[in-house]
Structure formats: structure tokens, C-alpha cells
Amino acid sequence: MAWIRKDLLGLEDLSREEIELILTTAESFKEISTREIKKVPALRGKTVVNLFYEPSTRTRVSFEVAAKRLSADVINIATETSSVRKGETLIDTGKNIQALKADIIVVRHNCSGAATMLARHLDISVVNAGDGWHEHPTQALLDIFTLKEKFGRIAGLKVSIVGDIAHSRVARSNIWGLTKLGAEVTVCAPKMLIPEGIEKMGARVTYDIDEALKEAEAVNVLRMQFERDEKAAFPQQLEYFKQYGITTQRLKKAKKKIIVMHPGPINRGIEISSEIADGENSVILEQVTNGIAVRMGVLFLVAQARDNNGGNHTD
Amino acid sequence: MIEKAKILDKEALNRSLMRIAHEILEKNKGTQNLCLIGIRSRGACLAQRLGALILRIDQVMVPVGILDITLYRDDLTMIGSGPVVHKTEIDFDITGKNVVLIDDVLYTGRTVRAALDALIDFGRPKTIQLAVLIDRGHRELPIRADYVGKNIPTSKNEIVEVRLEETDGIDEVVIVGQDKPG
Numbered sequence: 001m002a003w004i005r006k007d008l009l010g011l012e013d014l015s016r017e018e019i020e021l022i023l024t025t026a027e028s029f030k031e032i033s034t035r036e037i038k039k040v041p042a043l044r045g046k047t048v049v050n051l052f053y054e055p056s057t058r059t060r061v062s063f064e065v066a067a068k069r070l071s072a073d074v075i076n077i078a079t080e081t082s083s084v085r086k087g088e089t090l091i092d093t094g095k096n097i098q099a100l101k102a103d104i105i106v107v108r109h110n111c112s113g114a115a116t117m118l119a120r121h122l123d124i125s126v127v128n129a130g131d132g133w134h135e136h137p138t139q140a141l142l143d144i145f146t147l148k149e150k151f152g153r154i155a156g157l158k159v160s161i162v163g164d165i166a167h168s169r170v171a172r173s174n175i176w177g178l179t180k181l182g183a184e185v186t187v188c189a190p191k192m193l194i195p196e197g198i199e200k201m202g203a204r205v206t207y208d209i210d211e212a213l214k215e216a217e218a219v220n221v222l223r224m225q226f227e228r229d230e231k232a233a234f235p236q237q238l239e240y241f242k243q244y245g246i247t248t249q250r251l252k253k254a255k256k257k258i259i260v261m262h263p264g265p266i267n268r269g270i271e272i273s274s275e276i277a278d279g280e281n282s283v284i285l286e287q288v289t290n291g292i293a294v295r296m297g298v299l300f301l302v303a304q305a306r307d308n309n310g311g312n313h314t315d
Numbered sequence: 316m317i318e319k320a321k322i323l324d325k326e327a328l329n330r331s332l333m334r335i336a337h338e339i340l341e342k343n344k345g346t347q348n349l350c351l352i353g354i355r356s357r358g359a360c361l362a363q364r365l366g367a368l369i370l371r372i373d374q375v376m377v378p379v380g381i382l383d384i385t386l387y388r389d390d391l392t393m394i395g396s397g398p399v400v401h402k403t404e405i406d407f408d409i410t411g412k413n414v415v416l417i418d419d420v421l422y423t424g425r426t427v428r429a430a431l432d433a434l435i436d437f438g439r440p441k442t443i444q445l446a447v448l449i450d451r452g453h454r455e456l457p458i459r460a461d462y463v464g465k466n467i468p469t470s471k472n473e474i475v476e477v478r479l480e481e482t483d484g485i486d487e488v489v490i491v492g493q494d495k496p497g
Contacts, residue, residue: 024399031403031404
């Protein structure tokens with residue numbers, strides 16, 4: 001099958017075949033990062049703009065590395081130092097970037113739906129690097145890619161996602177992607193961090209961490225974000241670690257070969273113990289490596305689709 | 316589209332490959348520093364076969380690699396929607412080696428141009444030689460083959476189809492083309 005979308009906005013919109021195409025494309029790109037000359041000319045002459053309205057190091061750097069390994073030119077815009085401070089809207093910023101003849105905007109924004117809105121107003125490609133609580137498709141794709149590499153399959157795989165499900169775009173994208181490929185997804189968190197209606201997305205819900213881990217072949221541990229009030233945060237963090245933290249003790253009751261994933265940055269001693277984060281079940285750093293291959297695949301596919309259709313602008 | 320002529324059948328195809336294998340060994344004075352790299356997908360099959368033939372002739376297994384040149388093409392936007400990117404599998408160092416690049420059909424030369432760029436990103440071979448099963452002419456770049464199975468004069472609206480057991484279930488080379496009215 002051929003990829004025809006000029007944008008990648010989320011996994012909810014994609015078919016199983018489209019997700020599989022991204023994964024196989026990424027597989028082919030992985031080898032490039034192992035070469036002595038880690039570069040191919042596929043996106044030579046293309047310009048990729050990273051437009052980040054939220055602080056991010058790993059996602060931005062990963063996209064930047066991916067674009068550069070494809071020979072694209074990369075421009076990073078951090079909104080703290082741009083005209084956004086002077087009140088420019090997202091769409092105006094996007095249109096200006098388009099007028100500069102950039103080819104792809106990689107956007108991270110704290111509002112759900114920001115990437116979709118931007119894509120609707122622009123002819124150039126938009127890749128969602130995280131929008132509010134909505135989706136973070138490339139993170140889920142790299143998680144799924146890592147699982148597929150480890151297990152050789154996704155269908156029937158038992159995956160538990162543990163942590164702040166309510167505020168997590170990573171969780172949402174993972175649930176969409178994994179269930180489309182036939183995995184059995186369980187989400188686990190304290191009740192207040194499980195959003196209502198999450199079962200409708202195809203995930204099983206449990207509040208009991210031991211139960212979530214018992215049958216799981218992989219656990220994806222999400223970062224806990226407590227409020228900045230440190231006095232209140234500290235006891236909360238201890239309590240969370242005690243009840244839901246992924247520790248050696250807790251994993252003793254799980255499958256011996258359970259894979260531990262984390263989208264990073266990790267909070268040692270809050271959602272995961274150092275022993276597990278650095279231990280043999282952890283694939284956290286492999287996820288980072290795979291993220292480059294997945295983002296190379298995505299950038300390549302959207303650029304290609306736009307070249308072939310001349311964009312699928314609908315306005 | 317109609318099938319116009321069969322250029323090679325199974326026996327003729329195998330004889331051509333056997334001759335090319337001997338020529339490669341003759342020119343390189345044996346298997347020292349020799350490696351074969353096939354261009355996906357049929358060039359890769361041919362590389363495997365030439366590797367097996369060289370093993371039969373000289374009892375030496377030379378390294379065989381597979382090159383995917385999709386990312387190096389200059390006509391990505393012209394070949395229609397969704398070229399599929401496959402893996403490149405070269406798990407040996409090509410620096411200082413005599414590399415024989417293998418493809419099924421040599422036509423405009425643009426595939427070979429892309430393959431040369433790709434190879435040079437992997438290292439600095441001592442030489443790169445080119446082996447093709449069919450040379451059909453119409454070059455657009457200054458490229459020629461060192462080993463040719465068969466030269467076939469063609470017109471530009473004809474298509475040369477190399478079919479191999481591994482990919483198509485049969486070994487043969489045919490020309491297909493539009494039947495000109497009148």
C-alpha cells in the first residue's frame with residue numbers, strides 16, 4: 001500500500017495498514033544510524049521546522065537528528081524567544097513558516113487539536129509532536145516499534161500502561177495504535193488519574209498494579225507530573241512510589257521476561273526504581289534509538305505524499 | 316501490453332550467469348578481496364546466485380550484500396505514489412574491496428548512479444564493477460557494465476522483464492510492449 005497523507009496528526013485516524021507501513025519503513029531506516037556515514041540524501045533540499053510551544057529536549061532532538069540523517073535542513077523555533085511572545089497566533093506563525101517555503105512543520109503544543117488545526121490551514125506537511133492531552137503519535141509508534149522488535153508481533157501481546165493516564169497523550173496514542181494492531185491493552189493508575197470512558201478506546205482498566213503486571217508481557221511506565229508546590233508534592237510522590245512504583249519487588253510477581261518501557265524523562269524513585277530503569281528488563285534507551293528510525297520514516301512518508309499529491313489541502 | 320519475445324529461458328539465463336561468474340573471477344584473479352552487492356530486488360537474487368556459482372567454481376564463499384537505493388533516487392517524485400523503502404544489508408566493510416555491483420537490467424543508468432552514491436556512503440572500495448543480466452541501451456548517464464549477460468536492442472516503449480524463480484516463480488527474460496496499431 002502507498003502512504004497518501006501529507007500529515008501525521010494522530011494514530012486514531014490511521015488504519016492498521018498505515019501503521020504497519022510506518023513500522024516497516026522505520027525498520028529499513030534503522031540501519032542507517034549504524035553506518036559510519038549516518039546520512040542518506042532522501043530529503044535533500046527539504047526544510048523541516050521544529051515549532052515547539054512546550055519545553056522538550058528529547059522529542060525535538062530526536063526529530064532534528066532524524067531530519068538531518070535524511071539530509072533535510074532543520075530550523076528550531078522555541079516559542080519563548082519568538083514572535084509568539086508578541087501575540088502571534090499559531091496559524092499566523094504556521095503561514096509565515098509556509099511562506100518561507102519550508103516543507104514540514106513538526107509541532108508540539110499544549111492545546112489538544114493544535115496540530116490538526118494547523119494542518120487544515122496549511123499546504124505543507126504537519127507532524128504532531130504532542131498536542132495537549134490528545135496524541136503523541138511518534139512516541140506511540142516508537143513504543144510499538146520497540147515491542148515489535150522484541151516480540152516479533154503485536155497481535156495478542158499483553159501491554160500494561162501505568163501512570164497518569166488522564167493527562168497522557170502518550171497513553172492515548174499507544175492505546176489507539178496497539179489496539180488497532182490487535183494487542184491487549186490494560187491501563188492502571190489511581191482512580192483519579194483514569195479518565196472516564198477510556199474503556200471505549202479498547203483498553204481494560206485496573207486500579208491494582210499487581211494485577212496489571214501479573215499477565216503483562218510489557219509495561220509502559222508513564223512519567224508522573226505532580227504540581228510544583230514541593231511541600232505537597234513530596235509526600236504524594238512517596239505515596240505513589242509505594243503504591244504504583246515499578247520496583248524489583250513488584251516485578252518479582254510479573255513475568256520474568258517482562259519488558260519495561262518509559263517515554264522519558266524518568267523520575268527515579270517516583271514511578272520507577274533506579275534498579276529497574278537500569279536493569280535488564282528495561283528497554284528505555286533502545287526506545288530512544290528506535291525513535292530516530294521511526295521519525296525518519298514518518299518525515300520521509302509525509303514528504304513523499306506531499307510531493308506526489310501536491311498536498312491535499314481541503315479549504 | 317503483449318509479450319513480444321522471450322529473450323532468455325531458464326537454461327540460457329543460467330549459462331549467462333555461469334559465464335559472468337567466470338568472468339568476474341578471471342578479471343579479479345580469484346576471490347581475494349572480492350564481494351558482491353545486489354540491488355534490490357532482482358539484483359539481490361542474482362547476487363546470491365552468482366555467490367553460489369563462485370562457491371562452486373572456486374570453493375570460496377565471497378561476502379554478498381543487498382543494497383536498497385530508494386533513498387538515493389533522483390526521480391522519487393516522478394515514479395508515482397509510495398515507493399517502499401527496504402533494508403540495506405551490507406554486514407561487511409567494503410573499504411579496500413573489489414565490489415561487483417549487480418542488477419537485472421541496465422537502462423538509463425540512473426539506478427546505478429544512485430547505487431554508486433549509496434555504496435560510497437558505506438566506505439571506499441578499491442574498485443566498483445558492474446554486472447547486469449540485460450543491457451538494453453538508452454543510457455542517460457555515462458555508465459557502462461563490466462559484465463553483461465545479454466545485450467538487447469530495445470525501443471523506449473518496450474519493457475524488459477526479468478523474471479526469477481525467487482521473485483516470480485520462473486526463470487526467464489521477456490520483452491513486453493504495446494502492439495502498434497496498423
